[in-house]
Amino acid sequence: MLSFQPNCWSEYGELKVVMLCAPSKLDVPDLKTAENVQWSAPVHHVKALENFMEFKGALEDAGVKVIDYSKELAPDIKKLSEQLINRFFVRDLACVFGNIILPGEAGISLRRPEYVHAHLQMEKWFPESFIRNDKNSGEALEFGDVIILNKDAVFINIGTRTSIEGVGKMKGKIFKAGFSEIGIIDLPRSSDTLHLDMNCNVANENLVIAKSFMRYFPVHVLTETGARFEMTEQFLNRHGFEAYWLEKYNTIPDINFLNLDPETLLISKKTMRQIFKKHPLLQKKKLIEIEVSELEKAGGGIRCMTLPLRRK
Template sequence: MSNVIETCVHSEIGEIEGVILHTPGSEVENMTPGNAERALYSDILNLSVAEQEYKQLSEVLSKITNTFQVKDLLTEILEIPEVKEDLVTRICKVEQVKTIKSSLLSLDPEKLATQIIEGVPLNKNTLTGFLSDERNALRPLHNFFFTRDASMTMYDEVLIGKMANKVRERESKVMEAIFNHSSKVMGKTVNPMSDKHMRDEITIEGGDFLVAREDILLIGTGVRTTTQGIDFIIKKIKKAKGKHNIVVQQLPSKPESFIHLDMVFTLLDRDKCMVYDPIIMQPNKYQTILISIDNGKVQKIEKQNNLVECLRDLGMPLEPVYCGGRKDIWIQEREQWHSGANFFAVGPGKVIGYARNVYTLEEMNNNGFEIISASDVIADKVNLSDYEKYVIAISGSELARGGGGARCMTMPIRRRKVEW
């Protein structure tokens, strides 16, 4: 493979060849209980603990594949004068902070990348500034360590997220600029904001977007991805030749642990998936809808019994593995809340998840997955090639409180194709 990694993701489980990460920094702590909800948090994380836990994820992935940090990629493209000017101009215009544009442009690329991510302190040298309750002229990107949402690899292209909350819009601008200008990762970007028929109702986030197979996309719709956003994706898929299926899963608006599809369903192997039973398997009011597309035309849109049955009927039979085990609904609820259904596959049958969800891991073990501690992988105490199926268990006592798991914190840019 050349030094430039080109985007190519045709499944959720293909062997990983490149992934983008963002190590959480001071932006995670730069909030108070009063504004945590605006930052999309229900609590304030302990950064020192979160950093150590994230380090496990990063070091494990570095043992397995090519990893890239958002800040490094951003710093690189900010060396290009016209990219720097354009990105800063667009950020300042959209976030209505034109008064800091010149000071941002005066910074060197590394310092500018830091301020774009961690925020710019508000200058208190005016009465308005002095009396303001705000701490920052440019708000920190509190959620950027969930790199999954702002961009998503869709086959050979990169779909730029249209975020549901304004506090995250800058993340999408950064990721689009990276893919358009980086010398390390490259992919043709598709941005809903650039469409002449763009509507305010369109929102799309990567946690709701799963590439199941070359001909099957799974998309959740709820508080983060709207039906209008899915219609945008349908419009894009209709331009491709052949048959494609989009399976849409409605999600509850509450509690907040259901914000994305990957919080209740992820793919583990060619024949196994992780499910949160009450939403995915049990009869409920949240519909599963199949949209069949053939050579540019929607052939049918129809309700299905559930997501797993729909995939089976599409020739993708999957055995469900149950988040929290099968015995106790309370345990299922507790472990789902802490991202117990949220796994990131590094290959078929080879995944990463939180160690804290012990009942889920027990269920995984009962389904043939060896449980391996992240610390053993990092210390080279185990040879991963010795195992056909495994779960690498990373610490997550603090990270999970941010509202996401291993899949949320990883943006894959390239996977090997899977032999089905």
């Protein structure tokens, strides 16, 4: 057990504890191999580890407690884990809803072992908060597709890696955790729209940055007693968020950032900073840049690499 309990009710509260995982010890040596594992370019594990250490250091410098779950694994599990090339994308593995942790289900078989490893570890850390899934459910739900807007609403994408069945199985637990609405959107299935956090992200307590095409998509709003449809902007507005629509963007570095606290964002060095300078609610934000370009070649960004366990 750890000495704290999980607590997350938003994406923008002060981050106190986060789970990470160091990248694997394998290289992805050439473009053909990268394409076969759905990465954009070859990756050298030494450079990836250098990126990771800079990333980890930036979080710690900001006062965030960092837990690398790979360091806690038993020797036999660790040997396998070190060969799992996607294991540093910990956001997908689980999510803290209020005071409980719900485990995810991998959307592709390549990632299933890391889910098992992480879940076993989190269950040891938080025996009273970790809610296990039924065995062998096979109902995919990767939490890169989930954004906690605030204490009332959760936003979920069903698409490439998350199924409507997975959401259906989880929704009762989310309501029981204290949330009153779940908004479900069904975005296009492509490498550029793989998860919800590759399409939108909370950038302020009252602002969501989103790709402009999302304005055309309806949201299926679920409550404990009923359901209805709203357009994306209507759903966000009703929960206190302005939508900041982006017409031009580089998906991973521009959208996949992390809120360290209400005034500070952790961003990639490849991010177009003018995105933040153009909006009045973001012009005074403190932007901390880190070099994660080697890790980003794997198809995800800073948010994908972090699993917040506690926000103030």
